[in-house]
Amino acid sequence: MDNMNNVFKRKVRISGKLVFETAFHIGSGKEGELATDMGVLLDQDDNPVLPGSTLKGNFRSFAERLASYLGLKACLLDSDLSGVDCVSDETYRKRVYENFKKIKQEKKKLEWLEEHVCDVCRLFGSPLQASRIFFSDGALSEWGRTLQVRDGVCIDRDTETARHGAKYDFEVVPRGAEFEITIEIENPEDNELALVGAALAEWENGFRLGGFTSRGLGKVQFTDKKIEETDYTDPEQLKAYLLLHKMSPADSLLDKHLEQFLNGGNHA
Numbered sequence: 001m002d003n004m005n006n007v008f009k010r011k012v013r014i015s016g017k018l019v020f021e022t023a024f025h026i027g028s029g030k031e032g033e034l035a036t037d038m039g040v041l042l043d044q045d046d047n048p049v050l051p052g053s054t055l056k057g058n059f060r061s062f063a064e065r066l067a068s069y070l071g072l073k074a075c076l077l078d079s080d081l082s083g084v085d086c087v088s089d090e091t092y093r094k095r096v097y098e099n100f101k102k103i104k105q106e107k108k109k110l111e112w113l114e115e116h117v118c119d120v121c122r123l124f125g126s127p128l129q130a131s132r133i134f135f136s137d138g139a140l141s142e143w144g145r146t147l148q149v150r151d152g153v154c155i156d157r158d159t160e161t162a163r164h165g166a167k168y169d170f171e172v173v174p175r176g177a178e179f180e181i182t183i184e185i186e187n188p189e190d191n192e193l194a195l196v197g198a199a200l201a202e203w204e205n206g207f208r209l210g211g212f213t214s215r216g217l218g219k220v221q222f223t224d225k226k227i228e229e230t231d232y233t234d235p236e237q238l239k240a241y242l243l244l245h246k247m248s249p250a251d252s253l254l255d256k257h258l259e260q261f262l263n264g265g266n267h268a
């Protein structure tokens with residue numbers, strides 16, 4: 001699908017900081033540096049890493065939970081559960097994929113996808129479409145310089161009691177870590193800007209990221225929001241972007257569309 005709809009018309013860039021109010025644990029899946037059972041993800045210089053894929057997954061789940069308030073559809077990757085047919089649901093996709101394959105014209109393929117993909121997957125990607133929203137890895141700007149170790153007790157999920165003697169320990173990045181991030185959106189529709197605005201508001205109000213959040217870890221807030229855009233169809237903006245690498249300030253862009261959709265849709 002990469003050759004479809006791929007002419008740039010508009011690009012929106014959101015930048016800001018993620019500031020951790022508590023310690024956090026984004027696991028490496030391996031033992032830790034400090035001989036703990038569960039290490040955190042570190043780069044080659046032993047600095048903590050905040051992967052863009054983790055950020056995207058978290059942001060997408062907020063978008064899924066908020067979509068219906070904006071009159072948008074979210075399949076939740078499960079058409080039975082959500083009641084929303086979408087090609088991201090495997091059973092539904094298998095049922096309709098033969099029809100899609102028969103379509104020869106690119107334009108008709110696009111129209112078909114419009115009808116068979118939910119609003120969230122259209123932006124965040126589906127098995128038949130590339131994502132149009134991109135999350136950078138966090139660029140570490142500040143942290144406590146040493147990892148900490150926390151202890152845990154293995155809980156039996158059935159009885160909710162501690163299994164006798166079953167203890168483990170894990171590493172955390174201490175509170176106060178800060179990362180700079182950017183989010184870029186290609187060719188966003190108005191409803192997608194509203195949806196991104198809503199999910200971003202959740203991030204600004206504070207959210208939780210990583211493991212052990214039920215133990216109070218991973219409390220983080222998005223701050224220092226800056227929004228810029230480039231309208232490729234405006235010759236001056238295109239020139240500024242391509243020659244000077246400058247985008248136009250657009251700090252109220254998301255809120256403008258969010259307000260419109262909260263007021264009942266795109267009637268303006």
Ligand SMILES: [Zn+2]
Binds near residue numbers: 119120121
């Ligand atoms: Zn979907």
